[in-house]
Amino acid sequence: MAEKHSPRVLDSLALAYSLNGEPGKAAAVERRAIEELGDADPGLRAELEKKLERYEKAADDAGIEIEDADDVLG
Numbered sequence: 001m002a003e004k005h006s007p008r009v010l011d012s013l014a015l016a017y018s019l020n021g022e023p024g025k026a027a028a029v030e031r032r033a034i035e036e037l038g039d040a041d042p043g044l045r046a047e048l049e050k051k052l053e054r055y056e057k058a059a060d061d062a063g064i065e066i067e068d069a070d071d072v073l074g
Helices: 007-019 023-037 042-062 069-073
Strands: none
Touching: 007 023, 007 042, 023 042, 023 069
């Protein structure tokens, strides 16, 4: 895994990708947000997991592959 990022910052970035029509990138970044959060905040983790489900479904519905977070984050 590359550089650590704040889960909340990653969540915001995932939302930006989603709003920009890039659900594959959104899902990848949201997955990383969940990884970075770990078990630190169960409430936030549940929220991020719900968002991840939406991004994954949007990517699947559009036939878009979910990218690797390291590639997305550089």
